[in-house]
Amino acid sequence: MSYQPGKMGVAAGTAIVFTTTFTSFFLSVWSVFTDQAATAAWLVPSINAVCFLSLFWIVLYVMQRVPGDLYEVAERLLGKTGARLITLYFITTFFIDAVLTLRQFAENTLLTAIPSLDISLVAGWYVLIASFYVYLGIEPIARAAYIVLPVGLTALTLLLLGLYTKFHLYNLRPWLGDGLGVLLKSGVPSSGFYLHTFILAILAPAFQNLRTIRTAALLGIGLTTIFRTLTLIMYMGIFSVEVGREKVLPFYEMARLIYLSRYLQRVEAFYIILWVILGLATIAIDLYMANYLLTRLFNLQSMRPLILPLAIIAAQLALIPADIATAIELNVKADTIYFAAGVLVVPVVLLMANLIKGKRKAKSCATN
Amino acid sequence: MEGLANSLTKIISSLKNLLIYEPPSIPTPFVLEEKQSENESEKPAESSALTESADELNQLLRFAQHLEATIEQAKSAISQEPTPDKIDSILQQIKVLEAQKAELSPILLAYNSGENTESRNISASLEENSLIIKKIFQVSDNEDIIIRDFFIPTNPPRKAMLVFTQGLVDNKDITSSILMPLFAVKELSGDILEFLITKHLSSNQAKQVKDFQAIVKGINGGDTALFVDGANGAILLFTKGFEHRAIGRPQLEQTIRGSQSAFTETLRTNITLVRLTLRSPDLVTKMITLGKRSRIDCAVMYLQSVANPDLVAEVKRRLSNISTDNITAGMLEQFIEDHPGIPFPQILSTERPDRVSSHLSEGRIAVLVDGDPFALVVPISLFTLFGSPEDFALKLPSGTFMRALRYLSAFVAVILPAFYLAITYYHQEAVPTDLILAIAGARERIPFPAIAEVLFIEVSFEFIREAGTRIPGLLGQTLGIVGGIILGQAVVAASLISPVTVVVVAITAIASFSIPDFRMGMAVRQIRFLFIIAGATLGLIGVASGLFVVLGVLSSMKSFGVPYLSPIAPKTTPGLDTMVRGPVYRQEQRPDELNTQDQSRQPPISRKWEKQRTEGGNVTDELSTR
Numbered sequence: 001m002s003y004q005p006g007k008m009g010v011a012a013g014t015a016i017v018f019t020t021t022f023t024s025f026f027l028s029v030w031s032v033f034t035d036q037a038a039t040a041a042w043l044v045p046s047i048n049a050v051c052f053l054s055l056f057w058i059v060l061y062v063m064q065r066v067p068g069d070l071y072e073v074a075e076r077l078l079g080k081t082g083a084r085l086i087t088l089y090f091i092t093t094f095f096i097d098a099v100l101t102l103r104q105f106a107e108n109t110l111l112t113a114i115p116s117l118d119i120s121l122v123a124g125w126y127v128l129i130a131s132f133y134v135y136l137g138i139e140p141i142a143r144a145a146y147i148v149l150p151v152g153l154t155a156l157t158l159l160l161l162g163l164y165t166k167f168h169l170y171n172l173r174p175w176l177g178d179g180l181g182v183l184l185k186s187g188v189p190s191s192g193f194y195l196h197t198f199i200l201a202i203l204a205p206a207f208q209n210l211r212t213i214r215t216a217a218l219l220g221i222g223l224t225t226i227f228r229t230l231t232l233i234m235y236m237g238i239f240s241v242e243v244g245r246e247k248v249l250p251f252y253e254m255a256r257l258i259y260l261s262r263y264l265q266r267v268e269a270f271y272i273i274l275w276v277i278l279g280l281a282t283i284a285i286d287l288y289m290a291n292y293l294l295t296r297l298f299n300l301q302s303m304r305p306l307i308l309p310l311a312i313i314a315a316q317l318a319l320i321p322a323d324i325a326t327a328i329e330l331n332v333k334a335d336t337i338y339f340a341a342g343v344l345v346v347p348v349v350l351l352m353a354n355l356i357k358g359k360r361k362a363k364s365c366a367t368n
Numbered sequence: 369m370e371g372l373a374n375s376l377t378k379i380i381s382s383l384k385n386l387l388i389y390e391p392p393s394i395p396t397p398f399v400l401e402e403k404q405s406e407n408e409s410e411k412p413a414e415s416s417a418l419t420e421s422a423d424e425l426n427q428l429l430r431f432a433q434h435l436e437a438t439i440e441q442a443k444s445a446i447s448q449e450p451t452p453d454k455i456d457s458i459l460q461q462i463k464v465l466e467a468q469k470a471e472l473s474p475i476l477l478a479y480n481s482g483e484n485t486e487s488r489n490i491s492a493s494l495e496e497n498s499l500i501i502k503k504i505f506q507v508s509d510n511e512d513i514i515i516r517d518f519f520i521p522t523n524p525p526r527k528a529m530l531v532f533t534q535g536l537v538d539n540k541d542i543t544s545s546i547l548m549p550l551f552a553v554k555e556l557s558g559d560i561l562e563f564l565i566t567k568h569l570s571s572n573q574a575k576q577v578k579d580f581q582a583i584v585k586g587i588n589g590g591d592t593a594l595f596v597d598g599a600n601g602a603i604l605l606f607t608k609g610f611e612h613r614a615i616g617r618p619q620l621e622q623t624i625r626g627s628q629s630a631f632t633e634t635l636r637t638n639i640t641l642v643r644l645t646l647r648s649p650d651l652v653t654k655m656i657t658l659g660k661r662s663r664i665d666c667a668v669m670y671l672q673s674v675a676n677p678d679l680v681a682e683v684k685r686r687l688s689n690i691s692t693d694n695i696t697a698g699m700l701e702q703f704i705e706d707h708p709g710i711p712f713p714q715i716l717s718t719e720r721p722d723r724v725s726s727h728l729s730e731g732r733i734a735v736l737v738d739g740d741p742f743a744l745v746v747p748i749s750l751f752t753l754f755g756s757p758e759d760f761a762l763k764l765p766s767g768t769f770m771r772a773l774r775y776l777s778a779f780v781a782v783i784l785p786a787f788y789l790a791i792t793y794y795h796q797e798a799v800p801t802d803l804i805l806a807i808a809g810a811r812e813r814i815p816f817p818a819i820a821e822v823l824f825i826e827v828s829f830e831f832i833r834e835a836g837t838r839i840p841g842l843l844g845q846t847l848g849i850v851g852g853i854i855l856g857q858a859v860v861a862a863s864l865i866s867p868v869t870v871v872v873v874a875i876t877a878i879a880s881f882s883i884p885d886f887r888m889g890m891a892v893r894q895i896r897f898l899f900i901i902a903g904a905t906l907g908l909i910g911v912a913s914g915l916f917v918v919l920g921v922l923s924s925m926k927s928f929g930v931p932y933l934s935p936i937a938p939k940t941t942p943g944l945d946t947m948v949r950g951p952v953y954r955q956e957q958r959p960d961e962l963n964t965q966d967q968s969r970q971p972p973i974s975r976k977w978e979k980q981r982t983e984g985g986n987v988t989d990e991l992s993t994r
Contacts, residue, residue, distance in 0.1 A: 007938075008938070009938060009939060010939075011937070011938070011939035012937075012938065012939075109909055113794060113795070113907055113908060113909050114794055114906065114907055114909065117906075122909075125906070125909075125913065129913055129916060129917060132917065132920065133920050136920055136921075136923070136924040137924070139923070139924070139938075140920050140923035140924040141920075141923075142937075143923035143931070143933060143937035143938060144916065144919045144920055144923045144937070146936075146937050146939065147919060147923075147933070147936060147937050148919075262800055262801075262802075263800045265800075266797045266798055267798065268798075269791070269795035269797065269798035269908060270798060270908075272795075272907075272908040272909065272912060273908055273911060273912040273915065274912075276908075276909055276912035276913065276916070277912050277915065277916045277919075280912075280913070280916050281916070
């Protein structure tokens with residue numbers, strides 16, 4: 001089978017999780033959080049992390065008792081049909097994420113870098129590069145993401161430090177925003193943003209053991225949460241809620257504000273390199289996972305023939321939303337409804353199936 | 369009228385001669401025509417059935433002639449009074465004929481005729497051996513092969529023959545250690561060859577061989593083959609004495625500190641140089657022959673107790689399974705590396721023995737090819753190619769600083785022109801206003817777009833660089849300097865290129881020369897053009913995409929099973945020798961990615977003198993006094 005994911009460790013797993021969960025922060029999700037949770041939006045990432053990790057730990061608990069990757073675990077506990085449904089669900093989530101990320105990054109490119117370019121060319125370019133990476137496999141993607149990780153974190157830290165002069169702490173008052181209820185209402189569904197962490201469970205054979213997966217998940221989500229929180233604090237401290245909720249490209253707007261001297265200003269152009277690379281990595285990972293799961297689902301010998309057709313379909317679907325606002329809306333709905341459903345439902349279903357099967361086994365042993 | 373017609377004709381012909389150009393007559397140039405025959409797998413005539421039968425018959429005929437001659441001699445000896453000498457001579461001839469008779473059974477004759485000549489065993493008949501040698505080495509056309517026939521002065525005299533390649537042997541050695549001892553031999557007994565080796569031949573290396581394959585290999589390598597009539601074998605004697613270049617200084621890997629000796633074209637000398645810098649009994653040298661026609665020797669060297677056995681087996685497997693006519697070290701790289709189509713080198717090529725030794729001690733494997741002054745070291749990572757031989761001769765801050773400089777220079781060499789184009793075309797706001805105004809002012813009178821300027825000056829520098837390499841001696845260096853200066857000055861003065869572009873490209877060129885490995889520099893120069901096009905087309909998006917693609921290619925590459933970007937990706941135990949050159953006394957582990965048999969290189973405390981105290985002239989160990 002040519003779609004074996006190879007071997008990866010904590011570093012690669014952390015890079016995959018961080019890349020896929022943080023990249024959305026180069027898009028418009030900050031504005032959405034700010035709009036939903038007001039001044040308490042900086043707490044939303046933490047709520048997401050707690051919510052998600054507690055559910056992901058359930059999955060790992062089940063995988064501890066039932067060996068194999070997520071597909072095999074689901075097959076053992078829910079039967080072939082159940083496993084296929086779950087696989088189909090994940091295929092659609094990764095594919096939808098690839099499409100929407102592609103569209104939003106293409107729009108970003110036109111808005112911030114090359115306005116005169118045609119969006120279909122940009123989308124085609126991005127999907128071509130992502131397909132190249134899918135062809136290479138998940139190991140090179142993870143390694144590339146791991147190499148970019150410290151550079152990205154350093155660049156983000158410098159960005160945050162460079163804006164300290166514009167930060168006003170009192171823009172964050174009231175500290176709990178519109179209340180705990182609103183905060184939880186915003187935070188719990190948006191834990192769908194962390195859905196990509198399930199990649200570690202799907203590619204479990206590539207990792208040495210469950211401890212590696214657990215550590216990678218913790219580190220990846222931890223890094224994402226810290227940087228999301230810090231950037232949201234900075235964002236609201238600079239723009240305040242009223243202005244912040246209206247920005248289409250919050251990251252770009254923040255980068256534009258950096259002014260350290262005559263010679264160190266308007267550095268948003270240099271951050272293009274960072275978000276393009278992370279965006280391409282995310283699209284590549286999404287397309288790879290969709291390919292991988294499709295190959296698994298239909299028991300195909302190789303995933304390579306699927307790469308180009310899926311890429312072309314993704315590029316075509318990405319051009320369907322009429323404008324960027326529609327794409328952002330679809331992205332938010334996908335994350336908070338469709339992805340969140342998977343995050344909440346899949347672990348619970350697996351746990352229940354495991355418990356029921358465990359009871360049945362105990363009963364049959366007792367009868368014998 | 370006739371006169372007028374004649375005049376007109378003359379005028380016309382003289383005009384014709386004047387106006388129509390006739391090229392001078394020169395011989396037609398040689399063109400290697402394609403073969404007429406479509407069947408490329410036709411076997412040579414040697415292997416045809418008729419030729420085989422002819423060979424068999426000729427051999428039988430020669431035996432019959434010798435037998436007849438011996439019988440005639442015996443008859444005349446019997447008819448006259450035979451002297452003991454004559455009897456001994458006839459008996460010796462009979463013994464030779466008896467030995468030859470065993471080779472003349474029909475099955476063996478047929479087998480030998482059908483076989484490749486080189487695979488045959490050595491005959492007891494000197495004449496047969498002589499014929500075979502002449503056939504193998506094309507002696508009728510090949511004047512390098514010398515066949516020296518002589519008689520060993522036993523009673524009766526025994527015919528013998530020396531075969532060697534002129535120019536590869538030490539003639540004095542042949543005379544003093546082979547011919548002179550043989551001319552002093554009075555009798556031969558028992559196993560003739562064993563007798564000569566143990567009792568008469570003073571050559572320091574001598575071995576018996578039974579087949580022509582070993583003979584051919586030995587003669588081509590500078591040995592001398594001794595054939596004796598009646599012995600179904602031969603002796604190969606060490607007489608190598610060919611001219612070779614003395615050990616000189618490295619040409620491409622010059623250092624300020626560190627060893628100043630470099631490899632030469634002689635394999636044995638190179639192996640010796642490595643052994644002198646790594647005097648370990650564990651250091652193993654395995655010889656493999658490469659190339660069907662070139663038959664070049666290549667040595668695989670490794671530390672047996674350190675190198676991973678799977679890696680050793682893989683290297684040997686790849687070398688042994690190369691099928692080609694001719695091969696050199698540069699070609700060998702492409703035959704054995706994992707990704708020959710990718711410009712980034714996956715094998716380290718070095719002319720320094722000290723560098724080879726340090727890599728061998730880390731657990732890598734060295735391949736040395738006869739006739740090439742470069743050793744190949746496998747496996748490597750990208751970071752190996754940025755190491756300089758004097759990294760470890762400098763202290764920690766200097767070594768780390770130099771290494772950081774090299775990484776930065778490689779990055780600049782790839783990115784700078786593309787970055788310049790991206791900024792000037794699409795992201796002018798990123799540059800301070802004063803600077804962008806200066807750039808715009810400098811480019812005001814230039815008629816070409818920025819990308820045309822950059823490509824023009826880049827290609828010109830490549831021309832100058834290549835021309836400087838091809839022109840020998842000082843003229844090449846002068847051409848590079850003068851050409852670069854004059855060209856740069858002239859194009860700026862003519863307002864064809866802006867000064868900013870010249871500065872950018874000049875910095876890029878200098879940065880690319882800071883890369884220690886020549887082939888890595890070549891790869892960087894090649895991908896720079898792709899980045900220039902990407903930067904001009906898509907701005908920083910193109911630059912970022914290019915970086916991402918290059919990163920992907922590097923991440924997917926392997927060098928003999930070791931990921932190209934290790935120890936960073938995949939992350940392995942750091943050895944304080946990747947980005948930062950750590951202290952030499954802290955490098956306790958061998959590179960983790962090599963999976964060596966013995967991971968430990970030195971104990972945690974290698975500067976043991978630090979733990980010792982001197983008390984009144986006596987050295988005491990601090991630990992033992994507690």
